[in-house]
Amino acid sequence: MGASDRSGPEFADHRDGEHSFDALLAADERIEPRDQMPDGYRRGLVRQMAQHAHSEIIGMQPEANWITRAPSLRRKAILMAKVQDEAGHGLYLYAAAETLGVSRADLLDQLHAGTQKYSSIFNYPTLTWADVGAIGWLVDGAAITNQVPLCRCSYGPYARAMVRICKEESFHQRQGFDLLLTLTRGTPRQREMSQDAVDRWWYPSLAMFGPPDGRSTHGEQSARWGIKRFSNDELRQRFVDMTVPQAAVLGVTIPDPQLRWNPERGHHDFTEPDYDELFRVISGAGPCNRQRMEHRRRAHDEGAWVREAALAYAARQSETAVSAAAAGDARRGSAA
Numbered sequence: 001m002g003a004s005d006r007s008g009p010e011f012a013d014h015r016d017g018e019h020s021f022d023a024l025l026a027a028d029e030r031i032e033p034r035d036q037m038p039d040g041y042r043r044g045l046v047r048q049m050a051q052h053a054h055s056e057i058i059g060m061q062p063e064a065n066w067i068t069r070a071p072s073l074r075r076k077a078i079l080m081a082k083v084q085d086e087a088g089h090g091l092y093l094y095a096a097a098e099t100l101g102v103s104r105a106d107l108l109d110q111l112h113a114g115t116q117k118y119s120s121i122f123n124y125p126t127l128t129w130a131d132v133g134a135i136g137w138l139v140d141g142a143a144i145t146n147q148v149p150l151c152r153c154s155y156g157p158y159a160r161a162m163v164r165i166c167k168e169e170s171f172h173q174r175q176g177f178d179l180l181l182t183l184t185r186g187t188p189r190q191r192e193m194s195q196d197a198v199d200r201w202w203y204p205s206l207a208m209f210g211p212p213d214g215r216s217t218h219g220e221q222s223a224r225w226g227i228k229r230f231s232n233d234e235l236r237q238r239f240v241d242m243t244v245p246q247a248a249v250l251g252v253t254i255p256d257p258q259l260r261w262n263p264e265r266g267h268h269d270f271t272e273p274d275y276d277e278l279f280r281v282i283s284g285a286g287p288c289n290r291q292r293m294e295h296r297r298r299a300h301d302e303g304a305w306v307r308e309a310a311l312a313y314a315a316r317q318s319e320t321a322v323s324a325a326a327a328g329d330a331r332r333g334s335a336a
Helices: 018-026 039-058 060-064 073-098 104-113 129-152 156-184 188-207 219-224 232-250 275-285 289-302 304-335
Strands: 260-262 267-269
Touching: 039 060, 039 073, 039 104, 039 219, 039 289, 060 073, 060 129, 060 289, 073 104, 073 156, 104 289, 129 156, 129 188, 129 232, 156 188, 156 232, 188 232, 188 275, 232 267, 275 289, 289 304
Parallel strands: none
Antiparallel strands: 260 267
16 A cells, blocks of 8 residues: 555544654554654654765775776676665655655755764775775675665655665676675685784674664664664674675684574574774774865865856756746747
């Protein structure tokens, strides 16, 4: 049942109020922009979608650092396509957030002012070419684990944006795995470089799922509203269970001496990431926080002329369309 087919008795008496919102959630229906919703739901969505969009845009930087140094034309083309995809993901998400009455310009201003956040993972450096593979395999693998359930998010525009994003993220994860597989089948130096990258990116990737459930600020409410379908800890466990057999295929060792299969739980036991480090990085004390934001602000300022030109062109096209319509009306009036 879609947004235009809400004629059942469960919606009949309260279509315009909070009870309608609750009924839609109870029926596992999508909330659409014109539906009434609690202010907290709207604010929570804006916060989450803005952070997600900012992460896609900032996330272009670590890998774009390697475009000019890719070892082959094929790898360069793949990496350029991936970075372009990330820009598109940011566009989809900013557009989805705008359906809630916020402007993209305001969201970017808040990012640049430091009042809105982005994923902590992008504040770590990409030191070698193998890091590009580790990001694709681990970081994008964690992103897929986290984002596929968002395709069933209760807010329609966010859920629909995530369908395409997840398809493209699956490509990103596969190219990262393929890159690492090539390196681990290569020279001893390439295998060493691959293991080093996995060692450095494993725990930051685990931290991508956020703090443990007991320390999560928004998780419980987001779950009640159907924004999140699984908790941070559930998603982290799912990622570990998925990644361990992939590491065996690659021939790399996950840097966790406590990692082992627990037959009683039916899951792997593993060492949690350093959550104090996570909070330090989020607060701005990561290895690359300052560099990432300086680059973002500079790129935004240098791109002002492009935005101004696009707005001027759109205004000119609108004026032309209005003039053409008026001329058409005049001709029809004369013929009559």
